[in-house]
Amino acid sequence: xxxxxxxxxxLQNVRREFHVGSEVVxxxxxxxxxxxxxxxxxxxxxxGSGKSTLxxxxxxxxTPTSGEYILDGVPVKxxxxxxxxxxxxxxxxxxxxxxxLLAKTTAVENVELPLMYNSAYSAKQRREAAxxxxxxxGLGDRLEHKSNQMSGGQMQRVAIARALxxxxxxxxxxxxxxxLDTRTSFEILVLFQELHRQGRxxxxxxxxxxxxxxxxxxxxxxxxxxxxxxxxHNILSAADALAALPKQED
Amino acid sequence: xxFANLLKVAITAIMSNKSRTLLSTLGIxxxxxxxxxxxAIGQGxxxxxxxxxxxxxxxxxxxxxxxxxxxxxxxxxxxxQTLKMADxxxxxxxxxxxxxxxxxxxxxxxxxxxxxxxxTTVYGESTEYLSIKLWEIKDGDCxxxxxxxxxxxxxxxxxxxxxxxFGDKNYDAVGKTxxxxxxxxxxxxxxxxxxxxxxxxxxxxxxxxxxxxVMKRIAAQTFFSNINVxxxxxxxxxxxxxxxxxxxxxxxxxxxxxxxxxxxxxQQEMMETMxxxxxxxxxxxxxxxxxxxxxxxIGIMNIMLVSVTERTKEIGxxxxxxxxxxxxxxxxxxESIMISLSGGVIGVGLGYLLSGLAQMIxxxxxxxxxxxxxxxxxxxxxxxxxxYIPAHKAATMDPIEALRYE
Numbered sequence: 001x002x003x004x005x006x007x008x009x010x011l012q013n014v015r016r017e018f019h020v021g022s023e024v025v026x027x028x029x030x031x032x033x034x035x036x037x038x039x040x041x042x043x044x045x046x047x048g049s050g051k052s053t054l055x056x057x058x059x060x061x062x063t064p065t066s067g068e069y070i071l072d073g074v075p076v077k078x079x080x081x082x083x084x085x086x087x088x089x090x091x092x093x094x095x096x097x098x099x100x101l102l103a104k105t106t107a108v109e110n111v112e113l114p115l116m117y118n119s120a121y122s123a124k125q126r127r128e129a130a131x132x133x134x135x136x137x138g139l140g141d142r143l144e145h146k147s148n149q150m151s152g153g154q155m156q157r158v159a160i161a162r163a164l165x166x167x168x169x170x171x172x173x174x175x176x177x178x179x180l181d182t183r184t185s186f187e188i189l190v191l192f193q194e195l196h197r198q199g200r201x202x203x204x205x206x207x208x209x210x211x212x213x214x215x216x217x218x219x220x221x222x223x224x225x226x227x228x229x230x231x232x233h234n235i236l237s238a239a240d241a242l243a244a245l246p247k248q249e250d
Numbered sequence: 251x252x253f254a255n256l257l258k259v260a261i262t263a264i265m266s267n268k269s270r271t272l273l274s275t276l277g278i279x280x281x282x283x284x285x286x287x288x289x290a291i292g293q294g295x296x297x298x299x300x301x302x303x304x305x306x307x308x309x310x311x312x313x314x315x316x317x318x319x320x321x322x323x324x325x326x327x328x329x330x331q332t333l334k335m336a337d338x339x340x341x342x343x344x345x346x347x348x349x350x351x352x353x354x355x356x357x358x359x360x361x362x363x364x365x366x367x368x369x370t371t372v373y374g375e376s377t378e379y380l381s382i383k384l385w386e387i388k389d390g391d392c393x394x395x396x397x398x399x400x401x402x403x404x405x406x407x408x409x410x411x412x413x414x415x416f417g418d419k420n421y422d423a424v425g426k427t428x429x430x431x432x433x434x435x436x437x438x439x440x441x442x443x444x445x446x447x448x449x450x451x452x453x454x455x456x457x458x459x460x461x462x463x464v465m466k467r468i469a470a471q472t473f474f475s476n477i478n479v480x481x482x483x484x485x486x487x488x489x490x491x492x493x494x495x496x497x498x499x500x501x502x503x504x505x506x507x508x509x510x511x512x513x514x515x516x517q518q519e520m521m522e523t524m525x526x527x528x529x530x531x532x533x534x535x536x537x538x539x540x541x542x543x544x545x546x547x548i549g550i551m552n553i554m555l556v557s558v559t560e561r562t563k564e565i566g567x568x569x570x571x572x573x574x575x576x577x578x579x580x581x582x583x584x585e586s587i588m589i590s591l592s593g594g595v596i597g598v599g600l601g602y603l604l605s606g607l608a609q610m611i612x613x614x615x616x617x618x619x620x621x622x623x624x625x626x627x628x629x630x631x632x633x634x635x636x637x638y639i640p641a642h643k644a645a646t647m648d649p650i651e652a653l654r655y656e
Contacts, residue, residue, distance in 0.1 A: 061570065061649050082574045089572020096653070100567045104266055115570040116255050123254070162571070 286601025
């Protein structure tokens with residue numbers, strides 16, 4: 001069964017070392033795993049566990065000191081800066097904790113951004129794709145709203161639409177609910193589960209253990225090594241959790 | 251990213267910081283406006299000199315005695331007594347490219363009429379002088395060949411002299427007798443006014459008499475201070491000069507290989523001499539203005555560096571969604587070029603305005619089109635050069651660091 005599934009991400013004994021002064025900091029000490037298409041993986045760990053370093057590796061923002069990272073069939077280690085930029089543009093959708101939307105820019109323009117760097121898209125196609133992505137995250141009525149006219153939850157939805165617009169092989173979310181209140185966090189989790197149901201591959205990096213209950217697999221990192229890697233056969237529904245929340249009083 | 255998208259991003263960035271952009275372009279605006287105004291005044295002055303000189307006749311050729319070596323001493327050209335009547339006759343008889351000729355003897359001094367007097371210069375000329383210098387007679391007539399033969403004490407005067415001696419420049423002074431250095435001259439004609447020339451000389455303060463009269467009765471000399479001739483056509487000036495040179499070398503018995511003892515210059519050359527002085531002045535001013543543009547460029551670099559630092563996070567985001575270094579550097583380069591160019595546009599506008607003002611207070615000023623084009627070119631270049639360092643800084647950022655930047 002597992003053999004039939006397509007491998008999107010494969011890490012082979014990835015190590016990453018940093019030189020801080022005369023000291024060598026080993027942030028990743030040999031990490032290996034495979035992520036298959038359609039998985040919703042949470043990567044957890046306390047700060048200093050190598051979580052951020054792993055995310056940078058997965059996002060092709062950095063390359064391993066040793067080992068190999070294969071993203072959607074493409075080995076990344078030997079790639080140059082410029083090539084990795086193009087690879088990010090085509091295969092990865094980033095979602096950040098603080099949304100990282102362009103200021104004074106409309107939702108549509110923010111979502112169009114990744115396609116701006118892909119010459120295969122015309123201005124018209126770009127806009128159409130952006131509108132479609134915004135509809136998919138439930139913001140079809142907020143197309144021309146500027147980033148400073150939206151709530152945190154709406155801004156994160158725009159960011160998710162931006163991550164979807166290039167139809168990436170994998171969506172990388174970095175503490176995507178970290179800045180949101182409980183209710184809005186669940187709303188965003190509902191959206192992630194919806195994307196998961198549609199067959200998207202999602203990696204959600206977080207230090208919040210609660211979120212692991214809503215994903216299909218959980219990887220726990222400690223001191224640059226994988227301590228735990230378990231599939232979740234009892235995925236909770238974020239929509240149920242949202243409905244169970246006490247109603248807001250105001 | 252393609253150019254249209256880059257342009258949109260640059261415009262958005264500039265518009266979101268209007269007042270800062272305007273302040274940072276102030277240097278460019280002032281620099282460009284200064285260059286345009288300098289150019290306009292320089293060009294205007296050149297044009298007005300050219301117009302002035304052409305009023306004197308564009309086919310005018312002037313022959314002067316040249317400096318000569320006597321026993322190893324180079325003599326002052328004006329002291330040379332080389333231009334004689336024989337030269338004038340030879341030219342009259344032989345030169346084919348010459349229409350008019352007038353030998354010239356001048357003397358300065360006081361003219362008196364009744365109780366009034368003024369200072370002027372008397373020009374001893376032939377009857378053809380008025381045709382050469384494009385003078386026109388307002389009242390009366392010019393003196394005649396007969397007057398020249400007889401060295402008659404007659405003269406033609408400019409309106410300034412009429413005004414000074416008779417109290418009214420429109421006074422019909424024909425027939426009156428005025429005295430120059432105690433010699434009585436009967437006025438036979440009054441010249442039409444030419445006004446002041448561009449170097450401030452009153453062209454109407456003039457008295458023209460037969461050259462024979464001035465030579466014998468005033469200057470007491472047998473040589474001419476210079477000879478004015480007019481060429482058949484302006485285009486034939488150079489050929490005429492060649493012809494005159496051949497004639498004068500023969501009459502002056504100058505051996506082959508020997509230096510000319512005279513100088514012949516066409517109006518064309520005189521114009522060029524005057525223009526070249528203006529050009530030097532203009533160059534100095536423009537160089538000064540160019541330095542201000544250099545300073546302005548540094549201002550733009552400064553503001554772009556601030557802008558890059560401010561937008562570190564945006565750069566990180568753009569890189570994470572797939573912008574290559576070259577996309578980022580193009581974005582910032584275009585932005586700095588646009589800032590610089592928009593300063594250039596405003597500067598050119600201001601330059602036109604200042605040139606207009608200069609014209610209103612009496613400076614001749616015309617903005618040459620090429621100076622506008624050069625200004626735009628220079629502005630684009632400044633944006634490119636001084637935008638390079640900030641753009642490079644942005645393009646080489648580490649996306650991880652940039653995303654983490656607060």
